[in-house]
Amino acid sequence: MQRYDLIIVGGGLVGAGLAAALRRSDLQIALIDARLPSNDDPRLFALNAGSCQFLENLDLWPKLKAYAAPIHQVHVSNHGHFGSVRLNREDVGLPALGYVIPAKHIEAALNDELQILSNCTLYRPAKLQTLEQQDGKVLLSVISDGVEKNLQAPIVIGADGTESTVRAQLKIHADIFDYGQSALVTRTMLKRSHRHIAYERFNAEGAIAMLPLSDNECATIWSADTSTISALMALSETAFLDKLQKEFGYRLGNLKAVSKRHVFPLRMIRAEKMVEQGVLLLGNSAHTLHPIAAQGFNLALYEVAILAEGIMQKIARNEIFTPVDLQGIQDQIQKHQSASIGVSHRLSRLFSIDSALAGAAVQLGMIGLDIAKPVKKRFIDGMTGRAGRVPRLLLAQE
């Protein structure tokens, strides 16, 4: 039986991010992941200023900044309706509202970091089979190279994604909402500069986001009913480009070309609780969100920052972080989490209920947003990761 202070199940972006955030904790950590690192994640993430600051505080930003395109303005509009909302970096007094970064580079930077963490033992590929809670300990059995290994720790973090084994083993119920939608992700080459404007254009079924990348390229995330996305996937590259141009319009000029298209089915999954004795669920295992509001990873990093800060504060006071402390972490996360999940779900639902109504609602909402400063401020706080209590790991360090 191998004993650790903390075991993280799942070494995706969230699990790896937590291990990296605890690099100076002196805790003996085990990180278990069913797969080896890959370099093929096609997703392109919009990260808010807080998330980027988190990566900077972990000293990962120097590896990422060459791939990170700043967002100077967000422009939201609705196909077939008059009006748009613009949010500018000047509104928040920051050099950028956020950055767009290909997920594969974040994964690579985190994996490099995992290799040099002296307090973290990696089990990968190793799959969690069973999890049992017993007398204040959590016992895990994992299979690695066909061999069963037994590990234990007082605290276990379930960062093992949407189909979480940790969640299933604890029999934590999850609400699942199938949107009947998918997201098509590709990169679009432009004939002119995007001027660092991130566009989100809503339509009857969902939205097209065109987010700035480096080198006159945009990250295209098109969410719509699954049948529509399947039809878009079946088009030739030229026919798809024409369709994208027609649906998105000419705000970015004439589009030049697109790269390979990828599809992601969209569901919302929310665990009914995050904490069960010594176990905490984080990231996609706790909540998998519709990407329409680009909240999933940003929210997860907020949670990671709150948890890491809670653990480090206990260590600084020479106290032990215990399973009881996990409940306090959940309480601190709750408000921000509900806000992020609410925004993602409401935006995604609005367009599937009644497009005419939704159009009017959004138009009003947009106009309201533009004239009502407090509403706009709340929106910006959410975008920049400043809503709720802000953990130090999301702030610039003195």
Ligand SMILES: Cc1cc2nc3c(=O)[nH]c(=O)nc-3n(C[C@H](O)[C@H](O)[C@H](O)COP(=O)(O)OP(=O)(O)OC[C@H]3O[C@@H](n4cnc5c(N)ncnc54)[C@H](O)[C@@H]3O)c2cc1C
């Ligand atoms: C199209 C799309 C676009 C998105 N865009 C954005 C965006 O712009 N901004 C944003 O903030 N978020 C975005 N997101 C959300 C983001 O992708 C997720 O929030 C994030 O990937 C969650 O990471 P995770 O580590 O929790 O889960 P995962 O990445 O799923 O990682 C889970 C890990 O657990 C491992 N695992 C699973 N089961 C086991 C087991 N039994 N034993 C051991 N290991 C196991 C897996 O191998 C995997 O490595 C987007 C999502 C999609 C689909």
